[in-house]
Amino acid sequence: MSQYSPLHEFHKSAGAKLADFGGWEMPIEYPAANGGGVLNEHQAVRQAVGIFDVSHLGKVTVQGEGALSFLNSVLTNDLGRLKDGQAQYNLICDPGTGGVIDDLIAYRFSEREIFLIPNAANTAEVVKRLNAAKPAGIEITDRHKDFSVLALQGPKSDEVLKNLGIASDLDYMSFKKAKLEGFEITLCRTGYTGELGYEILTKWDETSPVWKKLLTLVTELGGRVAGLGARDTLRTEMGYPLHGHELSMEITPVEASAGWAVAWGKEFWGKSLLQQQKSDKNHRTLQALMITDRGIPRAGMRVLDEAGEVIGEVTSGTFSPTLKTGIALALMNKKMDVESEVVVDVRGRSSRAVIKRVPLVESHVK
Amino acid sequence: MSLVPAELKYTKDHEWIQSTGSNRYKVGITDYAQSALGDIVYIQLPKVGDSHSQGKVCGEVESTKSVSEIYAPLSGVVVSVNQQLDSAPETLNQDPYGSGWIYEVEISGDSELSTLLDSAGYTSLIS
Numbered sequence: 163m164s165q166y167s168p169l170h171e172f173h174k175s176a177g178a179k180l181a182d183f184g185g186w187e188m189p190i191e192y193p194a195a196n197g198g199g200v201l202n203e204h205q206a207v208r209q210a211v212g213i214f215d216v217s218h219l220g221k222v223t224v225q226g227e228g229a230l231s232f233l234n235s236v237l238t239n240d241l242g243r244l245k246d247g248q249a250q251y252n253l254i255c256d257p258g259t260g261g262v263i264d265d266l267i268a269y270r271f272s273e274r275e276i277f278l279i280p281n282a283a284n285t286a287e288v289v290k291r292l293n294a295a296k297p298a299g300i301e302i303t304d305r306h307k308d309f310s311v312l313a314l315q316g317p318k319s320d321e322v323l324k325n326l327g328i329a330s331d332l333d334y335m336s337f338k339k340a341k342l343e344g345f346e347i348t349l350c351r352t353g354y355t356g357e358l359g360y361e362i363l364t365k366w367d368e369t370s371p372v373w374k375k376l377l378t379l380v381t382e383l384g385g386r387v388a389g390l391g392a393r394d395t396l397r398t399e400m401g402y403p404l405h406g407h408e409l410s411m412e413i414t415p416v417e418a419s420a421g422w423a424v425a426w427g428k429e430f431w432g433k434s435l436l437q438q439q440k441s442d443k444n445h446r447t448l449q450a451l452m453i454t455d456r457g458i459p460r461a462g463m464r465v466l467d468e469a470g471e472v473i474g475e476v477t478s479g480t481f482s483p484t485l486k487t488g489i490a491l492a493l494m495n496k497k498m499d500v501e502s503e504v505v506v507d508v509r510g511r512s513s514r515a516v517i518k519r520v521p522l523v524e525s526h527v528k
Numbered sequence: 529m530s531l532v533p534a535e536l537k538y539t540k541d542h543e544w545i546q547s548t549g550s551n552r553y554k555v556g557i558t559d560y561a562q563s564a565l566g567d568i569v570y571i572q573l574p575k576v577g578d579s580h581s582q583g584k585v586c587g588e589v590e591s592t593k594s595v596s597e598i599y600a601p602l603s604g605v606v607v608s609v610n611q612q613l614d615s616a617p618e619t620l621n622q623d624p625y626g627s628g629w630i631y632e633v634e635i636s637g638d639s640e641l642s643t644l645l646d647s648a649g650y651t652s653l654i655s
Contacts, residue, residue: 179566190593191566194621200592201567201618391566391593458570458590481569481592488570509588509595511572 167217168310168369178389184283186218189389203392204483207355208523211316211385213376214393216361217369220266220285221309222278224292226300230273236295237268238415240425244270249335249350251423253415254280254288255432260439261411262418264288265403267352267361269337279311279361281405310369313393314376315359317526318383323349323360325379332360334528343375354393356400356525398480398489401450401520407461407477408448408491416440417493419448447497448477450518451504453488457513459506465492466505466512473498476506484523488513530560530654533625537641538650541599544625545644548632555601556629557589557620560654565591568620573609574598574631580606582640587630589620601644604635 164187167173173180177196178189192198206212224233234241237252244250249269253262264284269277280288289304296302314322320330328340328349337350345368353359364372377387394404403409409418414432416424416439424430426437439445453459459479467473472495479490490506498504498517506513532538537545542561546554562568572588580586580600587598609631613619620628645653 194563194567199567199621201569395592456570457572458595460595481590483569483592 165218167215168366169215169217169373172370172373173215176387181390183218183390184281186282188218189215190391191389192387197386198389200389200391200395201483203386203388204395206384206386207316207357207388207392207396208484209317211314211318211322211380211383212388212392213373213380213385214313214315214388214390215310215373216313216390216393217310218282219311220278220280220282220288221305221311221363222280222285222289222292223303223305224276224278224300225274225303227274228297229276229300230270232296232300233268233276235429236292236431238424238430239268240428241268241270241276242428243425246270246272247336247338249337249352253409253420253423254291255415255430255436256411257431259411260414260416260432260435262405262409262413262415263291263411265405265409265420267350269348269350284405307366309363310366312362312364312369312373312376313353313355313359314362314380315353315355315396316357316385318385319357319359321383322376322379325382326375342372345372347372353527354402355396356402356521356523356527357396358526395480395483398478398491399482399484399521399523400525401491401522403448403491404478413493414439414445417446417448444496446474446493446495448491449494449498450520450522451490451492451506451515452482452485452518452522453506453513453515455514457506457508457511458488459490459492459508459513459515464507465494465515466507468503468505473504482522488515489522490515530558530563531625532558532560532647532651532654534647536625537644537646539599539601539644540653541601543599543601545601551636551638552607552632552634553602554629554632556624557598558650559624561596562621562624562628565589565594565596567592568617571613571617571620571630573611573613574606576606576609578606579604580633582643598630600633602633602635602640604633606631607634608632
């Protein structure tokens with residue numbers, strides 16, 4: 163049984179192609195006849211501004227005395243480094259294996275109140291695990307359908323805010339409450355596209371008017387509504403991991419090159435296992451690659467060396483609308499030097515590729 | 529609504545076939561297929577001179593999200609391919625029945641022609 167965003171009727175009437183995302187039926191792309199399609203939507207975000215409905219994302223509050231120190235003993239990153247009003251990318255790992263239960267953004271409202279945005283498909287598991295581990299006095303609440311999440315992304319995002327009378331004075335990964343047409347929103351300077359942008363939390367029942375206002379302003383600035391297909395090509399160009407592809411119960415943060423989101427100096431679930439893996443140095447490593455001839459890499463394809471030996475596996479692959487060639491993230495058996503030449507087995511044909519640093523396309527988040 | 533020109537023949541795999549005379553037929557994918565695929569970004573064309581049996585994979589069409597195989601609608605030898613699609617795959621989205629044609633095949637017999645759908649048959653398949 164699919165779940166639906168409060169904007170489901172909008173997406174249907176706009177003619178969006180819908181698909182399942184973690185149990186939620188969400189828009190992949192809007193019709194080409196109206197200027198949509200993954201390529202146009204992607205370019206709108208890179209060059210102007212796009213608006214995405216990402217209400218399928220989870221929303222969980224962790225409240226009570228000691229909420230921050232409890233979460234900080236679980237999550238990989240250090241919430242203690244944040245001030246109130248700042249958000250942080252985090253991983254929650256399985257204590258027994260070091261595999262990644264989910265990746266999420268944590269909003270620090272105060273030491274007593276942290277708001278989490280996990281992935282749609284993993285929200286129930288995150289809530290279950292936190293509930294099982296929480297000390298007395300802390301309350302974990304699944305608020306999946308209390309709030310929606312709208313992502314305003316692209317260089318003209320600040321102009322949209324300006325036209326709403328909202329000051330764009332937030333540093334990257336900071337948030338504040340604001341009023342949008344009289345509706346209370348939480349505005350966080352974050353995103354999943356590599357562009358300047360904001361994720362906007364709005365009350366579930368107030369989503370439609372907020373969306374309509376944003377869409378009008380976005381359209382006036384030459385931007386457009388964008389679907390999750392473009393969100394995926396945008397994030398792949400940045401090398402951002404997607405749970406279920408680059409992160410999973412079978413792929414640790416050490417392997418996924420997500421060490422930047424791990425604060426080794428404090429406790430977190432799975433720490434000793436991950437420390438061991440890190441010091442062993444013979445783990446797989448997530449790297450980006452770019453096709454130099456023809457073909458589009460896809461998840462599950464093998465990466466080979468010149469001699470035809472398997473040296474890795476693609477976890478995400480697509481056509482890069484910016485670079486106009488195939489790009490991929492791949493778990494390499496051994497870390498390769500940047501610019502190393504490799505081959506991707508594209509359904510029996512060999513596509514030549516080179517290992518690249520991420521992001522594959524310049525980031526403008528800061 | 530997808531366009532289904534009355535003068536063409538079709539397969540259940542969403543290809544169209546157009547007679548170009550002397551046992552030659554142009555092959556492409558339908559408007560319905562291009563719309564379902566979304567932005568087409570890469571096409572693996574058949575090779576001129578290759579023979580393909582009816583129903584066998586002879587090429588691929590890829591969108592940003594997925595790959596879809598092209599099945600030879602008629603057995604025969606590939607006599608020409610639309611090289612323009614290499615550098616401008618979006619042509620397939622923009623003009624699927626015209627400049628977005630994929631390849632031309634020369635058949636040796638006409639026994640397979642009766643297996644193709646007419647426009648009414650294809651229209652009912654996609655509706």
